[in-house]
Amino acid sequence: MQTLEKLSDRLFYLPPFQKTDRPILAAIVGDNQTLLIDAGNSSNHAKHFKEQLASYHVTGDILALTHWHWDHVFGLREMDMPSIANIMTYDKLKELQELSWEDKELDKRVEAGIEISFCADAIKLELGSMREVIIPDPTIIFEKRIKLNIGGVTCIIEHVGGDHSPDSNLIYIPEEKTLFLGDCLYANMYAEKWHYTIEKMYNLLGKIKDYDAEIYFLSHHPAPLTKDEFASFASLLQTSAELTNKHKGKIEAITEEMSSRFGRNLTEEDLEIITYFVNGYA
Ligand SMILES: [Zn+2]
Known part of the structure; x- marks a missing residue:
C-alpha cells in the first residue's frame, strides 16, 4: 500500500503503483477548500487516498481530472465530491458510462482494437471480481482554462492535449511553483504502435515552458521531478x-x-x- 507524502502544508501526494497502473493522486490544501487531483483507478484506490489524507486531517472538497483514462477516473464515485473536467473529458466519460468492464466485454474491445491489452490486464488485476464501475458526470465543465481560488492558493487548469490523450489538462499551482502534467507527456498508447508525433510534442513543450515551476508531477513517475x-x-x-x-x-x-x-x-x-x-x- 502506498503512503501519502507531504511536500508542504499545502501539498500532498500518494505515489503511483505500477502493478495495477495506479497513477499519482494529489491534494492541494487551501485555506477554504482542498482540491484533489485525479480520482484513482478504483474505489479501493480512492478510499485508500482519502484514508491517508484523513490521517493528516485533510478532506477533499473538489476534484480535478487530468484526462479521461480509466486509471484516473474509476474512483470518482467513491470520491463523492464535485468534479472539474474539460468538455472533451466530459464527452469521453459519457462514453465510458455505457461500457461493461467484465472480462468478456473487455476482451471483445481489445480484439476490436478499441481497448488495449495493457489497460485491460491492469483493470482485471485492480478491480478483481468487483467490476461494477459507476462514473458520475463531472460537475464543472470548461473549455480551455479555468482558475480556482481555494483560499491563499490558486489552481490553474489548462487543456493542453498532446499525443497521450487529446483531452489532457495540466494543473498549475503558482504559490507552490508546482506543475501537474498528468500523462500528457507520455506516448499515445491507443494505437497499433505506441508513439509520439513531432508537431504535438513541440506544441506541448511550448505550452509547458510558460509555467514557472520547481516541482513537476508526471502521473506514473514514482516521484515528482525537480x-x-x-x-x-x-x-x-x-x-x-x-x-x-x-x-x-x-x-x-x-x-x-x-x-x-x-x-x-x-x-x-x-x-x-x-x-x-x-x-x-x-
Ligand atoms: Zn493516461
Missing part, C-alpha cells in the same frame, strides 16, 4: 523530436547524433523515447 530533472526529460523529448525530423525517422542516424550531442551512451529510456518518435513518423 526543475533540473524535468529540464533533462524535456530536452530528451525535444531533441528526439528534432532529430527524428532531421533524419526523417531513420533510427540509426538519430541515435548516433543524439549520443554525440549528449556526449554519452544512450540509456534504455532514451531509446524508448526515440522509438516512439520513429513509430509516429509518417
Whole structure:
C-alpha cells in the first residue's frame, strides 16, 4: 500500500503503483477548500487516498481530472465530491458510462482494437471480481482554462492535449511553483504502435515552458521531478523530436547524433523515447 507524502502544508501526494497502473493522486490544501487531483483507478484506490489524507486531517472538497483514462477516473464515485473536467473529458466519460468492464466485454474491445491489452490486464488485476464501475458526470465543465481560488492558493487548469490523450489538462499551482502534467507527456498508447508525433510534442513543450515551476508531477513517475530533472526529460523529448525530423525517422542516424550531442551512451529510456518518435513518423 502506498503512503501519502507531504511536500508542504499545502501539498500532498500518494505515489503511483505500477502493478495495477495506479497513477499519482494529489491534494492541494487551501485555506477554504482542498482540491484533489485525479480520482484513482478504483474505489479501493480512492478510499485508500482519502484514508491517508484523513490521517493528516485533510478532506477533499473538489476534484480535478487530468484526462479521461480509466486509471484516473474509476474512483470518482467513491470520491463523492464535485468534479472539474474539460468538455472533451466530459464527452469521453459519457462514453465510458455505457461500457461493461467484465472480462468478456473487455476482451471483445481489445480484439476490436478499441481497448488495449495493457489497460485491460491492469483493470482485471485492480478491480478483481468487483467490476461494477459507476462514473458520475463531472460537475464543472470548461473549455480551455479555468482558475480556482481555494483560499491563499490558486489552481490553474489548462487543456493542453498532446499525443497521450487529446483531452489532457495540466494543473498549475503558482504559490507552490508546482506543475501537474498528468500523462500528457507520455506516448499515445491507443494505437497499433505506441508513439509520439513531432508537431504535438513541440506544441506541448511550448505550452509547458510558460509555467514557472520547481516541482513537476508526471502521473506514473514514482516521484515528482525537480526543475533540473524535468529540464533533462524535456530536452530528451525535444531533441528526439528534432532529430527524428532531421533524419526523417531513420533510427540509426538519430541515435548516433543524439549520443554525440549528449556526449554519452544512450540509456534504455532514451531509446524508448526515440522509438516512439520513429513509430509516429509518417
Ligand atoms: Zn493516461
